[in-house]
Amino acid sequence: MADENPVRFGIMGCAEIARKVARAIHLSPNSTLHAVASRSVETAERFAARNGLSPTVKVYGSYSELLEDPHVDAVYMPLPTTLHLHWAILAAQNKKHLLLEKPTALDVGELDRILEACESNGVQFMDGSMWYHHPRTAKMKELLSDTKRFGQIKSIHSSSSYSGNSEFLDNNVRVKPDLDALGALGDAGWYCIGAIMWAMNYQPPSTVTALPSISRNSSGVILSCIASLHWEKEAVVATFFCSFLAHESMDLAISGSNGSLHLEDFIIPYEENSAFFTFTSGAKFVDLHVGWNVKPEETLVESELPQEAMMVQEFARLVKGVNISGCKPDCQWPKVSRMSQSVMDAVIKSIEFGFKPVRM
Amino acid sequence: MADENPVRFGIMGCAEIARKVARAIHLSPNSTLHAVASRSVETAERFAARNGLSPTVKVYGSYSELLEDPHVDAVYMPLPTTLHLHWAILAAQNKKHLLLEKPTALDVGELDRILEACESNGVQFMDGSMWYHHPRTAKMKELLSDTKRFGQIKSIHSSSSYSGNSEFLDNNVRVKPDLDALGALGDAGWYCIGAIMWAMNYQPPSTVTALPSISRNSSGVILSCIASLHWEKEAVVATFFCSFLAHESMDLAISGSNGSLHLEDFIIPYEENSAFFTFTSGAKFVDLHVGWNVKPEETLVESELPQEAMMVQEFARLVKGVNISGCKPDCQWPKVSRMSQSVMDAVIKSIEFGFKPVRM
Structure with a gap:
């Protein structure tokens, strides 16, 4: 049964793996794809066309635009690892829940800064390990x-x-x-x-x-x-x-x-x-x-x-817990990432x- | 088809593994069990009875007796590793081909002495790795x-x-x-x-x-x-x-x-x-x-x-090559053991x- 208030995802970065997660968001009953962003609008449009995304999905030519979209609840971020620190923190500061591709950061010092940003902004963190x-x-x-x-x-x-x-x-x-x-x-x-x-x-x-x-x-x-x-x-x-x-x-x-x-x-x-x-x-x-x-x-x-749809579903469940039920973000998933x-x-x-x- | 001149094995030591190899000698078409020896004749007799060995199999109460039996062509030696150096060299000196249980020796120095004894006495060496x-x-x-x-x-x-x-x-x-x-x-x-x-x-x-x-x-x-x-x-x-x-x-x-x-x-x-x-x-x-x-x-x-009967068969084939056809002992198997x-x-x-x- 479709969720009446699905978590609205924005995908930041049009890597190959984003195709799999776009489909997973589509398959997950509590999630919907709201927007995709690339550094150029052409790349984002090509991604949307190649993956048969609905015309209602917004297409952005910059990551900042996606983060500023108030209708994006959560971002999935398959950017190269070097870019995680900057964009993951910005995402958290924009109150976007964060599904971050692995490896989560270049080292645990960087990851801690990302996790601190998530915690202080009250957003859920999870890495993209599907299994x-x-x-x-x-x-x-x-x-x-x-x-x-x-x-x-x-x-x-x-x-x-x-x-x-x-x-x-x-x-x-x-x-x-x-x-x-x-x-x-x-x-x-x-x-x-x-x-x-x-x-x-x-x-x-x-x-x-x-x-x-x-x-x-x-x-x-x-x-x-x-x-x-x-x-x-x-x-x-x-x-x-x-x-x-x-x-x-x-x-x-x-x-x-x-x-x-x-x-x-x-x-x-x-x-x-x-x-x-x-x-x-x-x-x-x-x-x-x-x-x-x-x-x-x-x-x-x-x-x-x-499994990737189950990941999205679990992440979205936690996001809804925070956004709708006023729960605190789950702290187990950040711990799992930090350990690795x-x-x-x-x-x-x-x-x-x-x-x-x-x-x- | 049974071999008319099977290799006649003596088993030195009645360890559990000897039961498996006694059966393997029985199953191997070019081999026959001639004698078993233990430190006491009672243990050797018990081994013979427990494993249903033919009454023609000789039973010795000492390893030396077995090594002195001129009808023993080859010995299978599942003794504790510490005893290998002494008894393996004696076996070689008594011109018995040697199927030696693993680990072959306490160190490569010991093994080299065993291999030298085999080589200088012209007998085949193989360790008991069945797989x-x-x-x-x-x-x-x-x-x-x-x-x-x-x-x-x-x-x-x-x-x-x-x-x-x-x-x-x-x-x-x-x-x-x-x-x-x-x-x-x-x-x-x-x-x-x-x-x-x-x-x-x-x-x-x-x-x-x-x-x-x-x-x-x-x-x-x-x-x-x-x-x-x-x-x-x-x-x-x-x-x-x-x-x-x-x-x-x-x-x-x-x-x-x-x-x-x-x-x-x-x-x-x-x-x-x-x-x-x-x-x-x-x-x-x-x-x-x-x-x-x-x-x-x-x-x-x-x-x-x-596989253990195939090991015995291969070993006996090499032994027959030496004893009957005048071949040199195969040098690959000693190398395999020495490497391990x-x-x-x-x-x-x-x-x-x-x-x-x-x-x-």
Whole structure:
């Protein structure tokens, strides 16, 4: 059932990912797309035409115009990371709720300024990590919380990679030091760090250590790297690999004392309407160790809406809570983003310190 | 068709794993079990009875007696690692071909002495890693060698773990510093290192780095650890996790520039007669990034013999080459073992040096 007072979104920046989120806003029952903005009105118009946006959607040739539109309740901001600090703070100051693409900032200092602006202006903040919102994620958390079937968490490995072609490696915003200086760590590693911290219920690791295996382009932007996180008291270790130079991967493997969970499409499910993961519990080897007593069991989770539409829906629900019901903005989502950004800072620091462990 | 001159095996040590290999010798068409030995004749007799060995199988109450039996062509030696140096060299000196359980020795210096004894006595050496011999392994190598479908190797992650109960953690030979001092690294990590080196065609890594996350028992034996291997020139990175404290896992994930391969039972297949892995090649995200253009494809590989029988068969084939056809012992298998042992040494050294990278 359509919402009579949907949250009115403005999209700031016509990146490829904005096409996906424009559709998600359309699909989300409590949201509507009110305006799109680019640095030139031609680009914004092309975006509107290409994506079949309704003629009622306003088209702006500057970000400021969109932020000044009083009918915009919330902005989705897929700008290059370098521009986040400026425009995210302006958005908050214009009382626009903020759905900010990842990585949220160049470092946690910048993110803190954005979060402070959101808090002092009473607007909701959320980053654009979509996979948290898939019902599969909740189902996995349910199993990971089962102390009998899964037990205590022991190790996590995640990878996020794709093979950039030469056009990408030469020209994409993600490899430009003045636009997305965090490179593969910010773009692909963000998800791995998020998944690891999600699995650990956002408990900060004791140390973060980058490994002496890193590829950079001629401008020094990270194209591939690997790092580990360690929780001393809990004796948990996590590793992640992120790369623009390896085949498409979105792996998450989590091992507990009594069970283990695997999936290879955690960021973008293979299919839109249903997604699966495998779970193994109580595995033992049969007599003579010639086989296993159990095999991984596939759990299939259907979803009526794509995960990005569920993200928009959840964000809009929180926005309506603030705008209509007078609730305070939810503080969990900013914490989630801040945790990923802090770990990312520690990875960078570890690299700069010659791959030494960095205490958090 | 049964071999008229099968290789006659003696089993030295009645460990649990010896039951599996006794059966494998029985199943392998070019092998026969001639004798079993333990430190007491009662243990050896119990082993023979429990495993339904033919009454023609000789039962010895000492290892020396077995090594002096001129009808024993080859020995399978599943003794605690600490005892390998002494007994493996004696076996070679008694002209017995040597199938030696892993880890092959406490360090590469010891292994070199064993390998020298084998070489100077003209006997075949092989370690007891069974999974190399499964036809699935050959099929995986075929795909990994496909420069179009897989491309250049980029990253590898492997884990080998099982959850030892309190009886195991208190009393098992694998946690005793005077018997299997390498603990989980030697027992479980051996396989991960072997898989990584197998994937890399046994090219030595530039550096090996243990991570600052290690669990030991009160005697200092490693119960859980994690390490990484790095090939500088090739820009390849591998990580592995081995543990006696985590749920049963045998994961191997290999990522190339154009494809990726996954399996979760690489050491012991879920089932004896067929095993599978998944392979993905040329994956891209569909328009709007709402799904993948391809999903992992399962490749099923059937095997008439269990992998341990194929190991015995291959070993016996080489033994017959030496004993009957006058061939030189094959030198590839000793190299394979030596590579794993060398990497293991580097992991230990990295731990001792405070988790610094160790050049190889």
